[in-house]
Amino acid sequence: MIKIVEQPINTEEVIDLVKSDAAGAIDVFIGTVRNKTKDNRVTRLEFEAYDKMAISEMEKIAERAKSQWPVEKMAIYHRKGILGIGEIAVVIAVSTPHRKASFEACQFAIDTLKETVPIWKKEVFENGEVWVAAHP
Amino acid sequence: MRIQILSFGIAKDIIGGSTTEIEIPDDQNTVGHLKSKIIDQYPRFEDLRSLKIAVNNEYAQDEQSISAEDEIVIIPPVSGG
Numbered sequence: 284m285i286k287i288v289e290q291p292i293n294t295e296e297v298i299d300l301v302k303s304d305a306a307g308a309i310d311v312f313i314g315t316v317r318n319k320t321k322d323n324r325v326t327r328l329e330f331e332a333y334d335k336m337a338i339s340e341m342e343k344i345a346e347r348a349k350s351q352w353p354v355e356k357m358a359i360y361h362r363k364g365i366l367g368i369g370e371i372a373v374v375i376a377v378s379t380p381h382r383k384a385s386f387e388a389c390q391f392a393i394d395t396l397k398e399t400v401p402i403w404k405k406e407v408f409e410n411g412e413v414w415v416a417a418h419p
Numbered sequence: 420m421r422i423q424i425l426s427f428g429i430a431k432d433i434i435g436g437s438t439t440e441i442e443i444p445d446d447q448n449t450v451g452h453l454k455s456k457i458i459d460q461y462p463r464f465e466d467l468r469s470l471k472i473a474v475n476n477e478y479a480q481d482e483q484s485i486s487a488e489d490e491i492v493i494i495p496p497v498s499g500g
Contacts, residue, residue, distance in 0.1 A: 314500050330499070331427050331428055331431075332427075332499075333425075333427050333473070333492055333494070335476050336473055336476040336477075336492070337499075339476055339477075361499060361500075372499075372500065373499065373500050393500055396499055396500050397497070397498070397499060397500045398497070399478075399497070400497060400499045401427065401473070401492075401494050401497055401499075402497060402498070402499030402500075403427055403428030403429070403495070403497060403498050403499070404498045404499065404500075405428075414428050414429040414432070414495070414498070415498035416468065416496045416497075416498040417428070417429045417467055417468065417495055417496050417498070418466060418467060418468060419468045
């Protein structure tokens, strides 16, 4: 249910993982590569991951979500390597009995992922590159 | 004792590779001391928004002690998603 992949993510596959007869809602977050940051045109993103720890931190997120909301299943796929504009970097899918909890648990998962999971993204521009969020 | 350290992201750029070794005195074998040594040797770490250390796949507190057998990784500010 939790994976770091080097090939394009199949969103349908991630959604299928969380389907459950007890669920009345599945919420899906898809993070995609944007073509600019402020006024700088982005040409690609490069993701690096400390795989072992990234997986264990994402597992913790799923566990915490399950302790706070009535989550049936949660799946998180994060891609690494070089991604072009419009490609999918992350997919989070969560199923719950009712919709409100699925929205909340999914938002919690992506917000926490951005704070705790050891994955790094470099934005490559036409005239330079920067590790995102590295500096204040 | 010599501590082997792995690095990712901007930490790799600052160190100039994905591994380095840091010498710390045996009586100062804590994450906090290690961080100070890293910043002494590579002052650019001070410019980062944060600097964390992972010991054996878990975020470590400054007072945690370390040994040469631990897997120690510099975690610069993360930016997944």
